[in-house]
Amino acid sequence: xxxxxxxxxxxxxxxxxxxxxxxHNNIATNDYITxxxxxxxxxxxxxxxxxxxxxxxxVASLFIPxxxxxxxxxxxxxxxxxxxxxxxxxxxxxxxEKLTFGTGTRLTIIP
Amino acid sequence: xxxxxQTPKFQVLKTGQSxxxxxxxxxxxxxxxxYRQDPGMGLRLIYYSASEGTTxxxxxxxxxxxxxxxxxxxxxxxxxxxxxxxxxxxCASSTDRGINSPLHFGNGTRLTxx
Numbered sequence: 001x002x003x004x005x006x007x008x009x010x011x012x013x014x015x016x017x018x019x020x021x022x023x024h025n026n027i028a029t030n031d032y033i034t035x036x037x038x039x040x041x042x043x044x045x046x047x048x049x050x051x052x053x054x055x056x057x058x059v060a061s062l063f064i065p066x067x068x069x070x071x072x073x074x075x076x077x078x079x080x081x082x083x084x085x086x087x088x089x090x091x092x093x094x095x096x097e098k099l100t101f102g103t104g105t106r107l108t109i110i111p
Numbered sequence: 112x113x114x115x116x117q118t119p120k121f122q123v124l125k126t127g128q129s130x131x132x133x134x135x136x137x138x139x140x141x142x143x144x145x146y147r148q149d150p151g152m153g154l155r156l157i158y159y160s161a162s163e164g165t166t167x168x169x170x171x172x173x174x175x176x177x178x179x180x181x182x183x184x185x186x187x188x189x190x191x192x193x194x195x196x197x198x199x200x201x202c203a204s205s206t207d208r209g210i211n212s213p214l215h216f217g218n219g220t221r222l223t224x225x
Contacts (some may be wrong), residue, residue, distance in 0.1 A: 032210045043115075043216025044154070057161065083156045087153065095161070095208040097169060099154035 009106040010039060018075045020105050022088030024070050030043045033071045036087045038104070044087060048073070075107075083109045115217035117202050122131040123223045124143030129144045132187040132220050140215070142208045143185035144169075145177060147198040148219075154201060160185055165184050192224045 004022040012018045024033070032051050036044035048055055050062040050071070062072040075082055089106040118133045130189030136143065141162045142175040146154040148168075174196060176188045185204075189196060200220045205212040 034210070034213070036214075042218050043203065044214070045216065046213035049211070049213065091210055094210075096205055096210060096212065096214060097144065097156060097159045097161070097167070097208060099210075099214075101146075101155075103151065103153050 001076060003092055004100075004102055006086075006088050006102070006105045008103065009108070011110055012078055013110050014079055015077055018078050018087075018107060020073045020086055020107065021070055022073070022090075023070045023078075024088070024090045027068050027090055031068075031090050033062065033068075034089045034091070034093070034099070035060070035062065035073050036089065036101075038085045038087065039083075044101070047086075077108075078109050080109050083107060102110045112194065115202055115204055115215050117200075117217035117220050119219070119220060121221050123225065124189075125225055126193060128190065128192050129188065129190050130222075131189075132200055132202075132222075133184070134186065134217060135184045136202075136204040136215070137183065138204060138205055138206075138215065139182070140204035142205045142212070143179065144203040144205075145172065145175075145185070145187045146201045146203065146213065147196075149198050155193060157187065157200075159208075184201060189222075192222075194224045195217070197224045 008068040034049040035047045048062045055062045065074045085104040090100040115136045132185040144159040145157040158177040163182045203216045
């Protein structure tokens with residue numbers, strides 16, 4: 001299973017774009033990259049998932065380079081409500097039960 | 112649009128007591144999961160049910176049992192609670208167990224064992 005490495009914490013000001021990078025050097029061919037967001041006292045919430053290149057939805061963008069050994073979650077124009085922990089998960093055909101949640105990146109938005 | 116509902120929200124137990132954490136989903140999902148989250152740590156999988164009628168151990172199953180009562184409900188039982196089981200417990204569900212089926216989480220049960 002691919003192990004992921006992401007920053008423990010990040011701070012950003014309101015209105016800025018925030019990029020959180022995750023390293024996954026041992027990613028396997030059938031692995032997908034998935035990001036979850038967790039607010040205090042809530043369960044994680046799915047943000048975005050991708051396999052290669054770029055994926056965009058109404059919440060975020062996910063950039064995956066050709067070698068897929070890293071990925072970057074991009075949050076445009078963050079607000080205070082984006083303060084949360086963000087988890088990068090890598091997994092594939094073995095099923096959701098094989099996904100591992102690490103400690104994530106604690107993002108703090110400063111007014 | 113309830114999603115995944117967990118009860119109770121909070122519980123305090125004495126060592127040796129038993130209890131069952133309840134989880135229900137209304138999204139017609141096939142797969143359901145129980146995780147625990149300890150302070151400053153990520154989530155660890157306790158048990159999962161890939162489909163109705165099946166259950167399997169996750170990463171940290173010791174001290175727990177589960178029941179997939181029907182497609183909607185997946186309960187977690189602590190037969191003899193220990194202080195090491197003090198944690199926040201999250202239930203999740205997904206359309207199926209495949210990676211393309213995002214996990215939908217409840218808001219957790221905060222359990223303290225004294």
